[in-house]
Amino acid sequence: MYPEPYLDYLVQFHVERDYFECHEILEEYWKSAPPKERQSVWVGLIQIAVGLYHHRRGNVTGARKMLASACTLVKRHHEDVERLGLDSTALERLLTERLEEINNGLPYRSIALPMQAAELIAAYKAACAKQNQPEYRDSDMSDPFLLHKHTLRDRSDVLAERERQLQLRQGKQNDSDSDSVT
Template sequence: MYPNAYIEYLLHFHTDRDYFECHEILEEHWKNDEKKQVWVALIQIAVALYHHRRGNVLGAKRMMQKAIALVEQEKEAIEQLGLDYAELLPLLKRYIEQIDKGERYESICLPIADETLMQTCQTICKQRRLVWGNKSDLDNEFLLHKHALRDRSDVLAARKEKKKKGMPNS
């Protein structure tokens, strides 16, 4: 019923809190799904949390504001993804208030309204020995700074190959 990329996004968002991976997974899906804006909204939520956790308060606030604007525009699509729009919007607005008050990063859970979706996620968690609702590991440097620390050799090699062939980078 739901795309695998979305399930994987939810799993990373709620277990290991790998927001960078959330971004990567949904960005790839977005490119292949008519670039629907609902995916951008979910990506922006993850990116906002990634920024806030790293101490980039301005980036976090700006990204969360963009996410809120898209969530408001994409109410029907949000609900079709099994999320509770009536809970999600206030949750995101409260998060901006926390940022404005100078409060530290705090893990959040997206309000899932579809029980079947929640059961699917819980089943996968059990199979993979993951814990749903885990708090973010603030001592995990790789998780905190993944954008700078990840291995990008495959991306760089692909760009080099395209350049050889005279193709533009994507």
Template sequence: MIFPLPYIEFLTHFHGDRDFFECHEILEEHWKRSGTEKGSVWVGLIQVAVGFYHYRRGNKKGAYKMMDKAYNIFIQRKAEVHSLGLDHRELIIMIQQSYMEIQADLPYQAKDLPIIDLELLTVCKERVRSCGWIWGNKDDFHEEIIHKHVLRKKIPSISQDSTIIKPG
């Protein structure tokens, strides 16, 4: 299978440093370049990242709104979610669980996307390790990522035109 490098980079940040603002930036650029519609799975993933960004910052209304939008995209796009190496059912459950936690006014806690493609998972874990991060990091309350939209410190990213090709 072939996965676009921005997706790999998104997953690396999502599960490594938990820089959800950077996740949004990376995938939004890819989505715009790909020319897909507003209801694409790329937009759903962007919305999940933005939802967690808001949730961690204490903006529960914004978090709930983004998770709801992502849910509405993913519920209709099972095959596309699966083609990205994610477990559709577990993704829906994760979003529903996040809804309940937000509504119950529970504090934010990091969650992982349900990657089921083992080669994708291996590539992403290796990238996280090579960045010096820990896969599934739960210690993600660092000011520079919590308030990144205010600080606007842009992290250099890999070329958005690159692609990761998996043997298959």
């Protein structure tokens, strides 16, 4: 009933607290749909993870921006949030409270997304069991990789692809330059 990437997101969100990975999982899933069929509810969930990642790292401006945007999307797409088994009203309230905490200078703390549908709760518990994980764990604030993953991860494949694309563009540019000379 629920897409596997969504369940993986929830496990990463509530157990591993790897918000960067949450972002990666759902962004890949969201982008797998044709552009005109992409649902904004996924963007809202991605933004929640990114906002918490920023807050945990002390990037208050980034956290505030992402969580405010996520809150707007949750309000706008509350029916889609409900279809995903979450309590949209409770999620909106949770995000508003977190924004107030950030504005008041309070430090990061772990949160739980308000799952309300029995089917989602059962699927989430099954996903945790399948991965041999507990159902909830607080953030490990001493793990530098978890806290700074975007700067510490291996990006050689991404950089190689960027270089390849640059070479392709430069080759096309050189081809058009030589065409204009003749």
